[in-house]
Amino acid sequence: MDHLVILPILLPMFAGALLLLSGRASEGFKRSLCLLATLLQLPLAIALMAQASGGLQVYAAGNWMPPFGIVLVVDHLAALLLLVTAVLAIAAVVYAVRGDDLLGANFHALFQFQLMGINGAFLTGDLFNLFVFFEILLIASYALLLHGTGSARIRSGLHYVLLNLFGSALFLIAIGTLYGVTGTLNLADLSQRVAQLPAPDAPLVGAAAMLLLVVFGLKAAVFPLYFWLPKAYAAATPPVAALFAIMTKVGIYSILRIYTQVFGDTAGPLADLANGWLWPAALLTLVLGTIGALAASTLNGLISYLLVVSVGTLLAGLALDSHDALVGSLYYLIHSTWVCGALFLFAGIISRCRGPRFVGRLVPGPALSRPTLLSGLFFLAAISVIGLPPLSGFVGKLLLLRAAETGVAAGWLYSLLLGSGLVSIIAFSRAGSTLFWRTDPAAAAGGPVDNVRLAAVLALLLCSPLLVVFAGPLLDYLTITVDQLLDPQEYARQVLSMQISTSGGGH
Amino acid sequence: MELLYALTLGVLTMSGVYLLLRARTFPVVVGLTLISYAVNLFLFAMGRLHTGKPAVLGQVAEHADPLPQALVLTAIVIGFAMTAFALVLALRAQGELENDHVDGRGKR
Numbered sequence: 001m002d003h004l005v006i007l008p009i010l011l012p013m014f015a016g017a018l019l020l021l022s023g024r025a026s027e028g029f030k031r032s033l034c035l036l037a038t039l040l041q042l043p044l045a046i047a048l049m050a051q052a053s054g055g056l057q058v059y060a061a062g063n064w065m066p067p068f069g070i071v072l073v074v075d076h077l078a079a080l081l082l083l084v085t086a087v088l089a090i091a092a093v094v095y096a097v098r099g100d101d102l103l104g105a106n107f108h109a110l111f112q113f114q115l116m117g118i119n120g121a122f123l124t125g126d127l128f129n130l131f132v133f134f135e136i137l138l139i140a141s142y143a144l145l146l147h148g149t150g151s152a153r154i155r156s157g158l159h160y161v162l163l164n165l166f167g168s169a170l171f172l173i174a175i176g177t178l179y180g181v182t183g184t185l186n187l188a189d190l191s192q193r194v195a196q197l198p199a200p201d202a203p204l205v206g207a208a209a210m211l212l213l214v215v216f217g218l219k220a221a222v223f224p225l226y227f228w229l230p231k232a233y234a235a236a237t238p239p240v241a242a243l244f245a246i247m248t249k250v251g252i253y254s255i256l257r258i259y260t261q262v263f264g265d266t267a268g269p270l271a272d273l274a275n276g277w278l279w280p281a282a283l284l285t286l287v288l289g290t291i292g293a294l295a296a297s298t299l300n301g302l303i304s305y306l307l308v309v310s311v312g313t314l315l316a317g318l319a320l321d322s323h324d325a326l327v328g329s330l331y332y333l334i335h336s337t338w339v340c341g342a343l344f345l346f347a348g349i350i351s352r353c354r355g356p357r358f359v360g361r362l363v364p365g366p367a368l369s370r371p372t373l374l375s376g377l378f379f380l381a382a383i384s385v386i387g388l389p390p391l392s393g394f395v396g397k398l399l400l401l402r403a404a405e406t407g408v409a410a411g412w413l414y415s416l417l418l419g420s421g422l423v424s425i426i427a428f429s430r431a432g433s434t435l436f437w438r439t440d441p442a443a444a445a446g447g448p449v450d451n452v453r454l455a456a457v458l459a460l461l462l463c464s465p466l467l468v469v470f471a472g473p474l475l476d477y478l479t480i481t482v483d484q485l486l487d488p489q490e491y492a493r494q495v496l497s498m499q500i501s502t503s504g505g506g507h
Numbered sequence: 508m509e510l511l512y513a514l515t516l517g518v519l520t521m522s523g524v525y526l527l528l529r530a531r532t533f534p535v536v537v538g539l540t541l542i543s544y545a546v547n548l549f550l551f552a553m554g555r556l557h558t559g560k561p562a563v564l565g566q567v568a569e570h571a572d573p574l575p576q577a578l579v580l581t582a583i584v585i586g587f588a589m590t591a592f593a594l595v596l597a598l599r600a601q602g603e604l605e606n607d608h609v610d611g612r613g614k615r
Binding site for chain 1: 527532535539542543546547549550552553554555574575578581582585586588589592593596597599600603604609610611
């Protein structure tokens with residue numbers, strides 16, 4: 001059996017364990033180990049992406065065959081998201097080794113465990129295993145969120161932890177119900193069982209599916225479950241906030257996976273179960289996130305609300321439920337993860353320059369050193385995240401709007417998405433002019449800009465024009481991804497047809 | 508047995524939700540614990556309720572479904588760790604915010 005599939009989980013696990021064991025070792029050693037382990041994720045993700053184009057890669061943990069054993073499945077979607085995570089994580093860790101990792105204990109170990117949870121959630125083909133990886137990434141994220149000090153962090157951290165603990169309880173109830181009725185938790189097997197569900201069982205399974213939607217909605221920060229996000233993300237340290245940009249996407253990914261492959265078009269009486277709920281929730285998330293962005297009083301708060309807006313946009317694409325809309329959503333997902341991550345890191349640089357008195361508050365502060373460079377970067381990032389040409393946000397939004405075609409849905413999407421873009425322009429120009437132009441002459445001069453941190457931001461931001469330049473090949477890849485996603489029968493066939501590969505290895 | 512079991516789950520969940528809504532850190536943690544008890548029992552019941560059937564293959568003619576038991580074990584371990592973490596966090600919040608309300612403000 002090819003063990004490459006499980007490496008994105010094992011690598012951060014062992015790196016994290018080693019980092020914990022070497023608690024007294026020098027910072028230099030821990031930083032290099034963490035950096036190395038994170039850098040290795042990139043070739044791994046690319047190798048898996050290349051493998052995925054040769055068909056579904058199924059890995060049966062412990063050689064227990066599906067549907068009884070736990071399987072890891074690499075399809076185009078999982079490989080793509082591993083790549084997105086790897087790129088984001090590298091930028092975050094490069095930023096962190098310049099000092100942010102010393103704000104609390106065990107930053108690097110927690111960072112690796114967080115990566116393990118995220119990678120595992122993308123790879124797993126089993127619902128209970130998904131729960132376990134969710135818990136791993138959550139436990140790490142609780143500690144990472146509290147990394148550093150400050151009462152704002154404690155307060156928002158408490159909300160985050162308690163909400164997610166309740167979310168986990170709901171997740172388990174849903175899993176229990178699904179297992180009790182269908183007798184399986186393997187996603188491939190589940191999709192087949194749900195398709196042949198006897199009518200009396202349908203309401204029970206439907207209820208479990210809707211509970212799952214609540215859980216994933218909480219992770220993805222969908223209206224009305226997004227209220228924890230802005231405070232928590234705005235209070236987190238910059239590299240942590242940047243890494244968390246992928247966490248909402250884990251929720252989106254789960255929604256995509258479960259509600260296209262298990263409760264999608266083929267689900268018999270439960271077909272397209274979530275779509276009626278996703279659409280209004282997506283639009284409300286979009287609107288409320290935009291209003292929040294307009295009202296934000298700190299740069300971090302502004303970016304956090306933009307993350308909520310991006311969740312709303314993505315979910316609207318999911319709810320449109322057409323091939324083109326899903327392609328557009330996935331493109332937008334890559335773009336928004338990287339650009340929001342870059343913005344969080346950038347906000348960290350600005351806060352350091354302005355000193356502890358002003359940090360990211362949107363009030364006139366000290367004149368910044370190297371204002372042209374910083375404001376230029378801010379301008380580029382803003383253009384990209386708002387969705388103005390020529391950067392990737394524009395392409396993403398264009399794909400989504402084109403996929404909406406005509407009709408009532410298109411009317412809502414056009415007006416809200418474009419309106420949200422306009423309001424974001426206002427919010428960003430207000431933030432930018434306050435930060436860069438309205439300086440307070442009485443304030444002490446700003447601190448220096450750290451070049452390594454700047455390089456991390458620059459590298460992530462550079463992905464945005466690259467996404468535009470390579471939009472053609474990327475869209476080809478995404479088209480295959482969505483083809484694969486919309487064909488759950490083929491997925492189930494390939495996963496379940498797996499045979500014991502080594503003689504004597506089975507039970 | 509089913510009725511008793513269902514009633515137990517209901518009472519546990521109800522108490523847990525009530526305590527959660529008290530919005531004070533200690534009751535909230537106790538409430539989450541009660542809910543996780545209810546959830547674990549619920550998961551266990553999803554293998555159907557039997558008496559006198561071991562979850563081991565080959566020893567007896569009829570055996571209970573072992574999978575929910577494995578799921579419950581995992582859930583217990585995770586839930587236990589989470590409760591411990593939430594408690595420590597609640598204590599730290601109490602120390603830093605000098606208030607046991609989950610928002611860190613309000614009457615003491």
